[in-house]
Amino acid sequence: MAYALCFLLFMIGLYCAVVKKNMVKIAIGLAIMEYAVNLFLIMLGYRAGGIAPIIDKSYLDSAAGQVTTNFINTSVDPLPQALVLTSIVIGLGSLALMISVCIRIYQKYGTFDITEIRRLRG
């Protein structure tokens, strides 16, 4: 069910990136798509009733002999969290580049509307 909502968010982002005419709205649509995929990736690691994948002193004391097996059996999956961290950084870089190109295009053409910045044809 939650996965279907992620997919809906992805579709909203795709609609926004394809249909809208304002350049900034296209950039925002792409950002929404990116965050929808990140959300999907995080939700893949979820385990109902699991703990956060952090080991601290109280955990070490309470689960004395079997830290590893307890950890594997009860924690949520930490690998998607690392993947999403990397993916957020990539999205940040991509969005920054896109916005700076939008600002430069506004300086050159005077408008944000993509139907008017069409000097390249063919």
Added chain:
Amino acid sequence: MSVPLPAFIAIPLVTAFLLPIFGNKGKSFATALANLAVISLLVLAICCIGRYDVYEVGKWSIPLGINLVLDGLSSLLLLAISVISTAAMLFSIRYMERYTAKAKFFSLFLLMVAGMNGLVLSGDIFNMFVFLEIASLASYALVGFGCEHEELEASFKYMVLGSIGSIFVLFGIALVYGNTGTLNMAYISKAIQDSGLNAGLAFALALFVTGFSLKAALVPFHAWLPDAHPSAPAPISAMLSGILIKTLGIYALMRVIFNVFGISISLGWLLVVLGLLSMVSGAFLAIGQWDFKRLLAYSSISQAGYCVLGIGLGGLIIARAGSNITTTELAWASLAFLGGLFHLVNHAVYKALLFLTSGSVEMATGTRQMKQMGGLAERMPVTRTTCTVASAAIVGIPPFSGFWSKLILVWAAIQAHYIWVAAIIVFVSLCTLIMYLKVQRYVFLGELPENLQEIKENRFSMLVPMVALACLCLLMGLLVLVPDLKQSILDPAVKVLTDGLAYSSSIIQK
């Protein structure tokens, strides 16, 4: 002596971060350092020919850690990347004098090379995505480098479509992780072989094909390429058209389809149809162009279609034969793969050379419109010769390398009983002949217009890479004719594709 594989990624990355420190004062030092980095990568790539290596980063063993895999396909592409990037870097020493931020240009260029090297070497699918993004972001910035009107517009269009492609790939990776529980390509392949394709994995495969075809500019997804490649500075166009669309698009498609998911009849037909569409529409759209670089960009779409067609044909032969494949069928499939891969490497060389000559022409005349040029043959003899060599190679005239790769593709198509495919290949070659005759007639022959009376040939440092690539065009035919070269460079790459799913078992045993 084994080459440590992360050196291919570490050398350009470290140099890319050293260069912005120099700023405007140390421009010549920055140039020398960047060229040194690229030439050392070329030397390392030549040392890696014919080796097989699996490198575990950080000494973490395979399902826990990331590994870098150097097999035949990776070494072939590493060689191609280093040759083209060396030529483009040497050309840009003189060409980039017109732009202001030269050290930043080299920094972005080296980041793009690092991204491509990492993509080709990676054995882990998320690592492949990260390097895909590094190379893509660097190329978005490089396309808009001059910050004129058209360059920014082209860069924005390229960025939007490229980002959509990357997000599709990330979604595919998320689905694959959700269904198999691992990210290492060998282990994913093993899990898919054990459990078969369910709905999630089939959707992930569709997303991968869409995302990588957007990066490779195959025909339904090619809308960004005719704007992005002409507007970029000439050495960047050479890199983009020559090697970036091949690595990010076609290599990634090959890796994911043949080694991870396994080829099937519908996938083989999909690749063949994509290849045919790209070939035909690229050729038709290119004939009507009057802008020199735009014609070359449409021609790139057409020739990328040849590579995908060859690979799709080989895959179709293997999938059609099923599990008991006879040796003759395996030989035909290997021939088709050989044609596709050899055409990929050939096209990298001569398309890079064509873009470099167009850059040289643009630098001398100041325009890209063919109607305003003419008669440059007597003033720019070296550029004219190299452009003629490259045009002859791309059309497929006998001693040049293009002839051999097209011959192999036609022969493989006939052997597999697809005569209509062979007929289409010959027809598109005729269209390619028409478009390059147009280039020769309007740019080099004819009369010199009055405003171009004082142009002269470009400087030595721009001519050296063009002449070197032209010699390669002539000599690369030897790669298939001389059996030693063929066995050490091309055959291991073909073997990776014909073995297909055996990739996973050879890595897991190591």
Added chain:
Amino acid sequence: MKGMTVIVKTIASWVKVLIFLFGINIILFGHLTPGGGFAGGVILATSYVLLMLAFGREFVEKNLSLPAASRLDCLGAFLFALIAILGFVFGGVFFVNFLAKYGQPLKLFSAGIIPLSNIAIGLKVGASLFLVILTLSIFRPYESGRRQE
């Protein structure tokens, strides 16, 4: 870019130190608590952005100028590459955790190269985000063919 009112300026000059220290805490304890290099670097950049919003861009540019931030950025990346190469020199393979034997688990000085790489990444991310926002704020709207910088 002009600054804001006196109230905002006073509070910003008190709060910026807290934010900066919080960022350094997230970076340094990245191997024990959630966070790490990237999140801490973003918080470091945020403290500078707060200064930029409250006092105006010229004030912050005198403090940490564009070339200086660019050099910090390259230094961070270079440190990270250096840690990877030192792994190669000492351990034979890139990125080996060659300091894993020193220190006990759950203390600040433990887990080998991970806190060092967190510091390098935090420096790099902080400097580059600051650069991005500084560069984006230099641009002015298109005015009759002239571009102000």
